[in-house]
Amino acid sequence: MKRFLFQTSLFLLLILVGLYGVLMQADGFTDPYYIRFTTSRQSSLIVGNSRAAQGVQPAILNRCLGRSDFFNYAFTLGHSPYGPVYLESINRKLDKGTTDGRFIVTVDPWSICTKGKNPNDTTQFAEKNRLLGKLKYVNLNPNFFYLTENFERPLVSLLRHNPNNITFLHEDGWLEVSPPKMDSAAVAERTSEKILDYEKSNLPFFKYSEARVNSLKQIIQALSAHGKVYLVRLPVYADMLVLEDRLMPDFERRMSQLALKNQIPYLSFVQTGDSCVFTDGNHLYKESGAKVTKRIASWMLENDK
Amino acid sequence: MQFDSLDFALFLPVVFLLYWFVFQRNLKAQNFFIVIASYLFYGWWDWRFLSLILFSTVLDYSIGVFLEKLVDPLKRKRLLYVSLAINLGFLGVFKYFNFFLESFVDGFALFGYHPTVSSLEIILPVGISFYTFQSLSYTIDIYKRKLTATKDFVAFTAFVCFFPQLVAGPIERAANLLPQFYTPRRFDYHQAVDGLRQILWGLFKKVVIADNCAEYANLIFNNSADESGSTLFLGAVFFTFQIYGDFSGYSDIAIGTSRLFGFHLMRNFSFPYFSRDIAEFWRRWHISLSTWFRDYLYIPLGGSKGGKWMKVRNTFIIFLVSGFWHGANWTFVAWGALNALYFLPLLLLDRNRSNLDTVAQGRLFPDARELFSMLLTFGMTVLAWIFFRADSLKQAFSIIGEILSPSSFSIPQFDGRQGAAFVLLGVAIFMTIEWLGRERSFAIHQIGLNWSKPLRWGFYTALALAVFLFSGKEQQFIYFQF
Numbered sequence: 001m002k003r004f005l006f007q008t009s010l011f012l013l014l015i016l017v018g019l020y021g022v023l024m025q026a027d028g029f030t031d032p033y034y035i036r037f038t039t040s041r042q043s044s045l046i047v048g049n050s051r052a053a054q055g056v057q058p059a060i061l062n063r064c065l066g067r068s069d070f071f072n073y074a075f076t077l078g079h080s081p082y083g084p085v086y087l088e089s090i091n092r093k094l095d096k097g098t099t100d101g102r103f104i105v106t107v108d109p110w111s112i113c114t115k116g117k118n119p120n121d122t123t124q125f126a127e128k129n130r131l132l133g134k135l136k137y138v139n140l141n142p143n144f145f146y147l148t149e150n151f152e153r154p155l156v157s158l159l160r161h162n163p164n165n166i167t168f169l170h171e172d173g174w175l176e177v178s179p180p181k182m183d184s185a186a187v188a189e190r191t192s193e194k195i196l197d198y199e200k201s202n203l204p205f206f207k208y209s210e211a212r213v214n215s216l217k218q219i220i221q222a223l224s225a226h227g228k229v230y231l232v233r234l235p236v237y238a239d240m241l242v243l244e245d246r247l248m249p250d251f252e253r254r255m256s257q258l259a260l261k262n263q264i265p266y267l268s269f270v271q272t273g274d275s276c277v278f279t280d281g282n283h284l285y286k287e288s289g290a291k292v293t294k295r296i297a298s299w300m301l302e303n304d305k
Numbered sequence: 306m307q308f309d310s311l312d313f314a315l316f317l318p319v320v321f322l323l324y325w326f327v328f329q330r331n332l333k334a335q336n337f338f339i340v341i342a343s344y345l346f347y348g349w350w351d352w353r354f355l356s357l358i359l360f361s362t363v364l365d366y367s368i369g370v371f372l373e374k375l376v377d378p379l380k381r382k383r384l385l386y387v388s389l390a391i392n393l394g395f396l397g398v399f400k401y402f403n404f405f406l407e408s409f410v411d412g413f414a415l416f417g418y419h420p421t422v423s424s425l426e427i428i429l430p431v432g433i434s435f436y437t438f439q440s441l442s443y444t445i446d447i448y449k450r451k452l453t454a455t456k457d458f459v460a461f462t463a464f465v466c467f468f469p470q471l472v473a474g475p476i477e478r479a480a481n482l483l484p485q486f487y488t489p490r491r492f493d494y495h496q497a498v499d500g501l502r503q504i505l506w507g508l509f510k511k512v513v514i515a516d517n518c519a520e521y522a523n524l525i526f527n528n529s530a531d532e533s534g535s536t537l538f539l540g541a542v543f544f545t546f547q548i549y550g551d552f553s554g555y556s557d558i559a560i561g562t563s564r565l566f567g568f569h570l571m572r573n574f575s576f577p578y579f580s581r582d583i584a585e586f587w588r589r590w591h592i593s594l595s596t597w598f599r600d601y602l603y604i605p606l607g608g609s610k611g612g613k614w615m616k617v618r619n620t621f622i623i624f625l626v627s628g629f630w631h632g633a634n635w636t637f638v639a640w641g642a643l644n645a646l647y648f649l650p651l652l653l654l655d656r657n658r659s660n661l662d663t664v665a666q667g668r669l670f671p672d673a674r675e676l677f678s679m680l681l682t683f684g685m686t687v688l689a690w691i692f693f694r695a696d697s698l699k700q701a702f703s704i705i706g707e708i709l710s711p712s713s714f715s716i717p718q719f720d721g722r723q724g725a726a727f728v729l730l731g732v733a734i735f736m737t738i739e740w741l742g743r744e745r746s747f748a749i750h751q752i753g754l755n756w757s758k759p760l761r762w763g764f765y766t767a768l769a770l771a772v773f774l775f776s777g778k779e780q781q782f783i784y785f786q787f
Contacts, residue, residue, distance in 0.1 A: 001325065001492050008501065014762070015769045022774060148311065148773070154517075156774040 023142035025158045028169040031151065033075060033131060035169045038141035041095035042071040044227070046173070047086070047219065048106030050076040051234045055284035056104060057293045058172035064297030067102065072173030074106065079132050081111045082216040083125050089132040090219060093139065094226065101227030104296065105220060106234055107255055109248035110202065112212045119209035176286055179279050191281035195239045198282075203243055213258075220262050230300055231259045235269035235292060237281035265303045267296065306349040308558045309512050316346065321565055325492055332489050336463045339486075339566070343468035347431070350472075354430040357395065362465045364391055365440045366458055372447045373454035381448060388444040392437050399433055404633030432472030434630060438597055440465050443479040445601055452480055460486035469562040473555045475573040475593035482570070490567030499750070500564030505765065506749045507557025508772045514735050515550030516777030517728045518543040525719060526694055529704050534713030537704050538687075539725070544694045545687045546732050549578065552591070557747055576743045578686070578736070579664050581678035583647040584657035586686060594630070598623050616652055621645045631693070636701055640692035647685055663744050731775065 028035055032053070044067065046056045051074075058070035073093050080086045095101075116124045127133050137145045147155060168176045179186070223229045233255065236244070244251065252268060259266035269292065276288040284292060306312050320342045328335040348355050368388045375381045397405075413419065443464075446452035455461050464483045470476075525532055525540025532540070556573035563570045573593050580586035587595055606619045621642070628641020651657040664679065665671040671679065688705065695701035707713075719725070742748030749768075753761040 001494075004492075004494050004497050007498075011762070011765065011769075014766045015773075018766065018770045019773055022770075145311075152778070154775050154777065 020142065022155060022158055023144065023147055026142060026147065028171070029161050029165050029167075030158060030169075032167050032169055032175050033079075034143065034146060034151070035171060036071075036073060036075075036093075036173045037135065037138045037143045037146050039071065039171070039173075040139050042069065042073065042093055043095045043098040043100075044069045044071060044102040045090065045094065045223070046070065046072045046074055046104045046106070047080070047090060048074040048104075048234075049080055049108070049111050050074070050175075051108065051236070051283055052104070052106040053173075053175045054177050054279075054286075055234050055289040055292060056106065056232075056296065057174045057286075057289055059170070059174070060290055060293040061102075061104075061297050061300075062172075064294060065102065065300060070102070070172065072170075072175070074173075075132065077110050079127055079130050081114065081125075081127060082107075082212045082219065083114075083127060084122050084215055085125065085127045085133045087215050087219050087222070089135070089138060091222065092136075094223070096226070098226040101223070102300065103223040103227060103229045104232055105216070105223070105229055106232045107216070108233060108236070109244045109251045110206060112209060112216060113206040113247060114209045114212060115202075115205045115207075119207040120211040122211050125211075177279055177283065178286070182277075182279070182285065187277070187279065190279065191237055191239070194280040194282050195237075195243065198240065198243055203247060206247055208248060213254075217258070217262070220258075220264060224262065224264070228304070229262070229264045230296070230303070231255060231264055231266040232296060233266075233268040233270055234284065235273040235276045235288075237278050238273055240281050241270065241273060265299070267299050269295075306346050308555065308562075309508060312349065316342075317562065317565075324566060332487075333459060335490070336457075336459045336486050339463040339468070340459060340466060343463070343466040343471060346468040347466065347471055350431050354433075357430055357433070358436060358466055359462075361392060361395070361437065361440050362462050364388065365444050365465070366455070366461045368444050369447050369454035369461075370456070372444065385444060385448045389441065392441050396433060396437050399430055401633045408635075435474045435476055436465055436471060438476045438594075439479075442476075442597065442601065443483070446479055452483075455483060457487065467563070467568070469559040469566075469568075470570055473552070473559070474591075475556055475559065475571050476597050477570060477593070478597075482568070485568050492567065496564050496567070500561040502749060502765070503557045503561030503564065503747050505561075505768055505772070506747055507554040507559075507561060509768055510550040510554030510557065510735075512554075512772050512776040513550075514732060515547045515554060517731065517775070518547035518550065518777075520777050521719075521721070521725045521728060522547050522694065524721065526704075528719075529695075529700060529707075532707070533715050533718065534708045534710050535715050536717040536719050538708050538713060539717045541687050541691050541694070541704070541708075543725075543728070545578075545683075545690050546735075548690060548693070549574075550735075560747075572746060576663075576739055576748075578683055579679055579740065579743055580682050581660045581664055581675060582651055582656070582682055583644065583685060584651050585660040586682055587644070587648070588661075594627065598627055602626060613653065617649065620648055620652055624648065635698050636692050636695050639698055639701065640689055643689045643692060647689070666744065 026034055026038075046052055046058065046061075048056075053072060053074040053076070056072060056074070058072050061070040062068050071093075073090065074080060080089075113119070114125060116126075118124065122128075131150050135146055135150060137143065140146075147158075166178050166180065168178075170176060179190070181187075220229050220231070233252075248254070252270065255266055255268070276292065277285040278288070279285050306316060320338075324335060324338060324342075328338045344355055344358075347358065365388060368384055372381055372384055375384065410419075443452070443461075447454050460483065463486050464477075464479065467477075467482070522540055522543040525536055525543070529537060529540070553574035560570045560573070571593055573591060575589040575592065577586050577589035580589055603619050603623050606622060607615050608619065609616050624641040624645035625638055626641070628637040628639070628644075631637045631640070648657065651659075660678075664675050691704050691708075692698075692701045695704060738752075739748045742750060742752060745751050753764050756764070
């Protein structure tokens with residue numbers, strides 16, 4: 001038995017060492033999420049969906065605000081709309097010892113609405129069975145649980161970079177997207193596709209969810225206990241804004257009230273979409289993202305005075 | 306709990322260590338621990354159905370004891386019928402109720418009647434077909450006086466729920482497995498190492514071969530209406546390897562795990578895709594089920610004794626029931642019927658037992674005749690698997706129709722062809738290893754025994770790493786649904 005246990009342990013060790021070597025090859029090119037689950041707990045977070053993931057750049061915030069701890073923990077509308085799942089994941093990522101954190105909570109009508117018959121039945125929220133709902137360990141490097149249970153491709157793909165990859169996830173959680181074509185025709189085509197997709201696949205089915213708003217409130221309160229919270233609505237292309245107004249005409253009023261109630265500042269870029277460049281009408285292109293981030297930083301500084 | 310899950314990877318070593326270090330001295334305690342571990346293993350999926358297993362266990366144990374005592378043949382027969390009715394009744398309700406209901410409605414619709422009935426939302430308990438058959442074999446064997454009833458309830462419970470083979474076989478016979486619970490198990494280094502080797506090979510089959518093939522089989526079958534004949538044929542080939550890797554992989558893990566605990570389970574697969582005719586295929590595919598049907602259905606029906614037509618009738622019954630056992634859908638019945646048709650010429654020409662040995666025994670390559678026979682048999686099974694995989698008979702016939710059309714001469718076109726080519730390359734390497742090991746109980750059973758230690762360790766480490774690195778998207782074991 002001793003021999004068996006010794007040899008089996010040695011064999012397992014060999015496999016673990018080999019596996020560790022492969023898993024450590026994972027980097028920002030691996031996929032749009034992995035790196036966010038490999039860092040330690042964070043003290044200043046940016047939360048929201050893919051608009052924030054691509055649009056708010058922690059490095060710029062750090063530079064402008066003289067900090068070094070901003071971390072982008074925003075995912076996608078499918079993974080991180082406001083709800084119990086995202087709340088739990090944020091709690092897992094947040095350094096509980098933080099007392100002077102800065103938290104940017106980005107909002108839009110989609111992230112407080114949901115598909116489904118009963119928009120307040122949290123058991124039916126789709127994100128429950130997706131990445132954040134399944135991943136209990138968000139601060140491991142390498143994150144064995146993510147790579148074995150949530151990674152979409154075989155692990156061997158970690159050993160070679162896809163030359164056609166247009167996304168790179170930075171260590172600070174910012175998702176840099178570099179579409180091969182950014183000329184006006186290509187952008188217009190992607191924008192009309194995105195708008196059409198939202199109009200056909202989302203708008204008719206999304207319903208306002210009180211349960212999601214409650215989770216948003218809980219997230220604000222949870223983060224407020226560790227520092228200052230800033231509520232932000234990021235810019236979108238005009239046609240997307242039209243859809244959002246159709247979905248929730250009173251969104252601005254609701255958010256202003258929410259901010260007032262929770263005594264946090266609210267910044268809406270709803271009128272500034274025209275001055276920004278988007279990759280697809282929904283997500284800020286990195287250069288516009290940098291500008292918007294700078295404006296958020298200045299606004300935060302003003303509020304901190 | 307799935308064998309290829311992290312849960313099982315933690316469960317197995319804990320159970321192994323407790324089994325050999327804490328409960329080793331007391332056989333009853335060790336058997337009781339197996340019961341606890343097995344119930345935990347099953348309850349991980351859905352604890353509510355543990356009551357069903359427990360009920361079947363208590364029922365068959367009690368009936369076994371009474372069957373042993375009773376002398377009156379009529380009373381014994383009635384008691385056996387009680388066991389059959391209850392066990393098969395559960396199976397019927399959970400697995401076939403909605404199927405019969407829908408078939409009944411469809412049947413009436415043919416004559417213009419449209420009765421209104423509502424189907425039940427029934428969850429199929431994982432592995433119900435497997436443990437029901439295993440448990441039934443016990444009572445039938447006692448009824449036939451081939452086996453004496455056990456007085457050891459814990460051992461019997463462990464026999465019914467033994468976790469390595471509880472949910473997808475091999476379907477063990479009481480005569481083989483039950484006595485193993487009566488005798489003290491001793492840890493045997495070579496047996497345990499063999500077990501680990503078989504687990505590793507099973508994982509490779511499941512995670513690397515089956516799960517990767519599944520991705521393309523699903524892609525093609527789910528879009529079957531838009532695919533060309535050549536693409537559909539490729540999809541059927543992918544499914545052919547998926548189901549083999551999936552099910553034989555599961556059996557290998559089950560057998561290997563049992564060996565770690567000092568148990569010997571029966572072999573369930575013996576390189577079926579190297580068969581030279583369909584009769585040989587069925588001697589090599591899901592052996593525990595085929596032999597179960599042979600012993601408890603074919604032989605009681607008269608087997609081969611009643612002349613040629615009796616043989617034909619019984620063969621058709623066996624294949625149809627076998628198809629139906631796999632699932633409550635006419636596609637499975639058609640799959641069984643097609644295999645019976647394949648079998649028929651061999652039966653009529655008395656050639657169903659002409660290939661009892663291993664193909665190209667003692668040689669590296671088969672001769673031309675053997676190669677042709679193998680390819681023909683393989684092609685026939687690929688065709689039959691289409692019924693098994695299709696959602697409906699209509700889809701199956703439509704796929705076969707397309708495969709038989711000129712579009713089969715085109716180059717397959719579908720998303721991810723490059724990935725599919727890599728998977729096919731992997732399958733080719735896998736089948737080469739299977740071919741080289743076809744005279745063993747599993748392909749890598751004896752591989753590397755004469756190699757130097759570093760080379761042997763290197764091979765197994767590479768295989769284990771391949772399980773992690775080349776794994777496809779996780780899929781539930783196909784046979785769980787049966």
